[in-house]
Amino acid sequence: xxxxxxxxxxxxxxxxxxxxxxxxxxxxxxxxxxxxxxxxxxxxxxxxxxxxxxxxxxxxxxxxxxxxxxxxxxxxxxxxxxxxxxxxxxxxxxxxxxxxxxxxxxxxxxxxxx
Numbered sequence: 162x163x164x165x166x167x168x169x170x171x172x173x174x175x176x177x178x179x180x181x182x183x184x185x186x187x188x189x190x191x192x193x194x195x196x197x198x199x200x201x202x203x204x205x206x207x208x209x210x211x212x213x214x215x216x217x218x219x220x221x222x223x224x225x226x227x228x229x230x231x232x233x234x235x236x237x238x239x240x241x242x243x244x245x246x247x248x249x250x251x252x253x254x255x256x257x258x259x260x261x262x263x264x265x266x267x268x269x270x271x272x273x274x275x
Contacts, residue, residue: 163263163267164207164208165259165263166260166263166264167207167209168207168208168209168210168259169256169257169259169260169263170256171205171209171210171211172209172253172255172256172259173253173256173257173260174212175202175210175212175252176250176252176253176256177253178200178212178214179200179245179248179249179252180246180249182199182214182245183200183242183245183246185198186198186237187237187239187242189237190235190237190239191234191235193221193232193233193234194221194232194233194234194235195221195235195236195237196216196217196218196219196235196236197216197235197236197237198214198216198217199214199215199216200212200213200214200215200245201213201215217236220233220236221233221234221235221236221237222234
């Protein structure tokens with residue numbers, strides 16, 4: 162497999178990782194005390210990218226529940242999660258297109274050689 166293909170595949174995996182983190186955060190939007198996860202992208206030596214998951218420790222908003230107790234809400238911002246998903250969609254699309262072009266180039270090269 163070519164280096165460009167491997168690089169594109171790593172970008173596709175990273176995009177799915179970002180979408181997974183965003184989905185997890187959105188699912189826990191109304192969970193009191195939940196701390197959102199963060200997506201971190203790191204460049205690999207061969208030109209690819211790796212995705213790691215971190216944790217954001219910022220406190221959520223404090224409010225009074227029905228019993229009069231102070232409760233910390235989650236620190237998830239739905240607008241931030243929507244933006245993260247749009248970015249992941251574009252990352253996925255760009256890497257799929259790059260993978261398609263690399264495949265077409267390899268086929269053309271084989272045709273020329275044969």
